[in-house]
Amino acid sequence: xxxxxxxxxxxxxxxxxxxxxxxxxxxxxxxxxxxxxGAPALATRAEYKTWARVMSSEFEALRIxxxxxxxxxxxxxxxxxxxxxFAVAAEAFFERPRALRAKHPKLYAELVRFFPPGSFPLFHxxxxxxx
Ligand SMILES: [Zn+2]
Numbered sequence: 814x815x816x817x818x819x820x821x822x823x824x825x826x827x828x829x830x831x832x833x834x835x836x837x838x839x840x841x842x843x844x845x846x847x848x849x850x851g852a853p854a855l856a857t858r859a860e861y862k863t864w865a866r867v868m869s870s871e872f873e874a875l876r877i878x879x880x881x882x883x884x885x886x887x888x889x890x891x892x893x894x895x896x897x898x899f900a901v902a903a904e905a906f907f908e909r910p911r912a913l914r915a916k917h918p919k920l921y922a923e924l925v926r927f928f929p930p931g932s933f934p935l936f937h938x939x940x941x942x943x944x
Contacts, residue, residue, distance in 0.1 A: 831888065832904050835936060839903035843896055851895030853927065864923055871920045872898045886912045903928070907940045 846854040851868060855861050871887075872895055878885045879892040886909055891901030905913045906924040914921040930937060 832908055835904045835907055836900045838936075839900040840896065842903075843899055849896045851897075851899040853899070855927075860926070867919045867923050868895065868898065868902075871902070871917060886916045907936045910940055 840849060842853045843849050843851060846852070851872075852861065852864055855864055872892070875885060875887055875889065875898065876892045877883070879889040887898075887905050888901045891898040902913075902920060902924060906921070906928060910921075913924075928936070
């Protein structure tokens with residue numbers, strides 16, 4: 814269930830890196846393989862391996878930034894657990910694409926593979942407006 818007041822808030826500023834619709838949508842994608850663990854359904858074992866390697870190291874970096882108060886592109890709520898990390902990373906991918914690409918190129922590359930141009934047109938349209 815989405816809190817629609819929060820949904821409207823997130824939609825009001827398309828570049829604040831927060832969007833509850835995107836966030837909950839990412840959780841749904843994550844659950845497509847019946848596991849909310851930060852790893853959505855991917856096509857191949859090789860993709861899972863790369864995904865796991867990149868996501869764990871980015872998650873660890875965010876946990877450290879959260880503990881030390883370092884500045885981050887990603888909302889530190891993503892340091893809660895891998896599932897929240899994926900949701901927060903998806904928000905950043907669509908709302909802060911340039912900052913994410915600059916600071917987290919490997920994470921960005923994984924998300925481009927998962928959300929290729931042409932997929933999820935509504936989200937990509939909003940994203941293109943930021944470019
Ligand atoms: Zn969440």
